Each structure stands twice: as C-alpha cells, then as structure tokens.
Amino acid sequence: MSDQRETPEDAKSQGPNPSAIVRLSTAYWESQTLLTANRLRLFDFLADSDRSADEVAAGLKLDPRSTALFLRACVGLGVLAQTAGRFQNTPVASVFLVSRSPAFMGKVIHYSDQLYTSWGRLEDALRSGQPALPAQSYLGDDAERTRGFVMAMHDRALGIARALVPLLDLSGRRKMLDVGGGPGTYSVLLTERFPGLQAEVLELPGVAAVARELVAAAGASDRVSLRDGDYHNADFGSGKDVVLMSGMFHRESEQACRGLIERAAACLDTGGLLVVSDVFTDPGGTHPPFAAMFGLNMMLTAADGGVHADADVQRWMAEAGFGELRTAALPPPMPHRVVMGRKL
Numbered sequence: 001m002s003d004q005r006e007t008p009e010d011a012k013s014q015g016p017n018p019s020a021i022v023r024l025s026t027a028y029w030e031s032q033t034l035l036t037a038n039r040l041r042l043f044d045f046l047a048d049s050d051r052s053a054d055e056v057a058a059g060l061k062l063d064p065r066s067t068a069l070f071l072r073a074c075v076g077l078g079v080l081a082q083t084a085g086r087f088q089n090t091p092v093a094s095v096f097l098v099s100r101s102p103a104f105m106g107k108v109i110h111y112s113d114q115l116y117t118s119w120g121r122l123e124d125a126l127r128s129g130q131p132a133l134p135a136q137s138y139l140g141d142d143a144e145r146t147r148g149f150v151m152a153m154h155d156r157a158l159g160i161a162r163a164l165v166p167l168l169d170l171s172g173r174r175k176m177l178d179v180g181g182g183p184g185t186y187s188v189l190l191t192e193r194f195p196g197l198q199a200e201v202l203e204l205p206g207v208a209a210v211a212r213e214l215v216a217a218a219g220a221s222d223r224v225s226l227r228d229g230d231y232h233n234a235d236f237g238s239g240k241d242v243v244l245m246s247g248m249f250h251r252e253s254e255q256a257c258r259g260l261i262e263r264a265a266a267c268l269d270t271g272g273l274l275v276v277s278d279v280f281t282d283p284g285g286t287h288p289p290f291a292a293m294f295g296l297n298m299m300l301t302a303a304d305g306g307v308h309a310d311a312d313v314q315r316w317m318a319e320a321g322f323g324e325l326r327t328a329a330l331p332p333p334m335p336h337r338v339v340m341g342r343k344l
C-alpha cells in the first residue's frame with residue numbers, strides 16, 4: 001500500500017526537508033476528493049463518454065466553476081484524464097470506480113467516506129480512550145449503516161479471496177466454523193472450492209440477517225449456515241476441522257484474542273486447522289505504516305480496536321496447543337497476513 005512513501009525519517013537522512021510534512025498535512029485533501037467523486041457517482045457519469053466540466057456540472061447538479069476545479073484535481077490524482085477540455089475516466093477508474101465493473105470498489109470507498117468524520121475526532125478518542133464511532137451503529141443498531149458495512153465487507157472479501165482462497169488447502173475437510181464471518185463470503189467461496197466442506201458462520205444478529213441474503217443469493221444456503229451469536233460467549237461446538245477467524249482480531253484485545261484461540265483449539269479435532277487472517281504489524285507495531293494507521297482506524301471504530309503483530313498471534317497459538325505455525329502475506333496492495341496452525 002503506502003510503504004513506498006517518503007516519511008519524515010527518510011527526509012532526515014538527506015537533511016531536514018519539510019516535503020514529507022507538507023505532504024502529510026494535506027493528504028486528506030486527496031482522500032476527500034476521491035470520496036466525494038465516489039459519492040457523486042462521477043465515474044459512472046463518465047463511464048460511457050467523455051464530458052466537459054459544464055456537462056458534468058449540469059448532469060450531477062453541481063456548480064460549474066467549482067466542478068471545473070474539482071475535475072482538474074481528479075486529473076492530478078490520476079483518476080480522470082483531460083483531452084481538449086473534456087474529461088474521461090482513466091483505465092484504473094474504469095476498472096475500480098465504475099459501479100457496473102466486477103472489480104468496483106465504491107462500496108468499500110463509501111465505508112471509508114462514512115469514517116471521515118470519525119477521523120476528525122481523533123483527538124477526542126485519544127483523550128477519552130473511547131471510539132469516535134460506536135461499533136454497534138454499524139453492527140446492527142443502524143440498519144442502513146449495517147447493510148452498507150456488510151456490503152462493503154462482501155466486496156472487499158471478493159477481492160481479497162482471489163489471493164486468500166488459493167492459500168488454503170482444505171481438501172478432505174468437512175466442518176468449518178467461520179467466527180465473525182461477516183457477509184459469509186469466504187465460507188461461500190471455500191465451500192465452493194472444496195466440495196464436501198460445510199461452513200457455519202457465527203455472527204451478530206444484525207450482520208447475520210444481511211449475510212443470510214448474500215449466502216442465499218450465491219445459492220450456497222445448503223452448505224453455509226448462519227448462526228446468530230456473540231463470539232465472546234457462543235458455544236463453538238466440537239468436531240470441527242477448520243476454524244476461520246478473519247478480520248476480527250483487530251477489534252479485540254490480546255486477552256480476548258487468546259480466549260478465542262483457546263476456544264478454537266477446544267472445538268477442533270486433532271490436526272484441525274486454525275486460520276487467522278487480518279492486517280498485522282511487524283513486531284514493535286510500527287510497520288508496515290499502513291498497518292499502524294489501520295490500528296488507529298480500529299481504535300476510532302471499536303472499543304478494543306487496534307492492530308496486533310502476527311508474531312504475537314503465532315505465539316498465542318503455540319501456547320494454546322497449535323503447531324506447524326506459519327504466516328503468509330497476501331500480495332500488495334492487500335495489507336493482510338494469514339497465520340495458520342494445526343491443533344496438535
């Protein structure tokens with residue numbers, strides 16, 4: 001992701017230079033430009049033909065002068081191109097920012113858009129130790145927001161799955177528990193790839209309701225079931241041969257993660273596989289820079305949110321009775337790492 005960018009530390013090695021500081025202090029201009037373009041569905045409007053700034057302004061009901069400035073800024077960001085005063089999507093925008101494209105990222109970007117105001121409250125969160133956005137709002141309490149969150153997770157998982165699913169050899173395995181499985185996307189794709197595998201997704205009721213629709217729409221209801229429950233106290237059952245914990249350690253404290261690993265061990269048969277996928281840092285918690293920033297994002301949006309180091313997760317798994325431990329990194333731009341181990 002952003003590992004290549006210059007940091008103030010790099011600048012120091014060439015002598016003091018404020019470029020990185022200037023860059024960091026204005027980086028939100030660029031984020032807000034992309035978020036707004038996505039919200040306005042600008043890329044859909046330009047999907048079939050190039051347009052002048054006045055045409056865009058008229059079509060999207062915007063002010064013409066402001067729109068011209070906005071479109072030129074989008075050209076600078078590389079998401080639009082300008083030829084003879086007319087604007088068009090660049091190839092990257094056509095693939096990832098137009099809603100009819102199978103690789104559309106707009107719902108995930110919309111979720112980032114919703115978090116923009118929470119980031120504006122970073123100082124409050126640092127003082128209070130409380131998230132700026134209560135997690136319940138997008139995990140059930142606010143139905144529309146919850147649906148948006150689940151749909152964003154679904155689209156994101158479809159992209160990540162292209163790298164994650166081939167990493168996992170689940171041949172011959174029969175019963176998978178997908179803890180905090182969100183939209184159930186990985187369960188649907190893994191049970192499709194490994195015939196005979198049945199998955200149970202354990203989820204909070206508001207999220208599970210939307211996930212049920214997605215699983216049914218994928219025609220996978222006969223092999224993926226949804227169970228309403230809180231993974232902190234729900235019964236994990238027994239006789240499982242795979243437990244998937246994807247994207248939920250970043251919501252939980254070390255103590256809670258250790259408890260989840262121990263309960264995974266208890267429900268798995270000997271030889272059963274535990275897969276923990278998430279954004280993780282190197283030991284020390286500062287790198288990759290995206291992962292450290294992700295920790296802040298989670299701090300702002302979940303009571304115990306943060307980021308862990310995959311080396312710590314491996315150690316917790318070893319202490320809970322897992323062996324053959326290994327971590328695989330998904331290819332960039334995916335920041336995820338996948339920790340795997342077998343119950344001894």
Ligand SMILES: C[S@@+](CC[C@H](N)C(=O)[O-])C[C@H]1O[C@@H](n2cnc3c(N)ncnc32)[C@H](O)[C@@H]1O
Pocket residue numbers: 139153154157179180181182183184185202203204207229230231232245246247248251
């Ligand atoms: C970032 S999402 C990951 C979803 C999915 N596993 C994936 O990787 O796409 C975290 C999920 O954990 C679920 N979750 C959070 N707290 C939970 C709890 N106490 N019990 C059950 N699920 C929970 C959320 O509803 C959300 O779907």
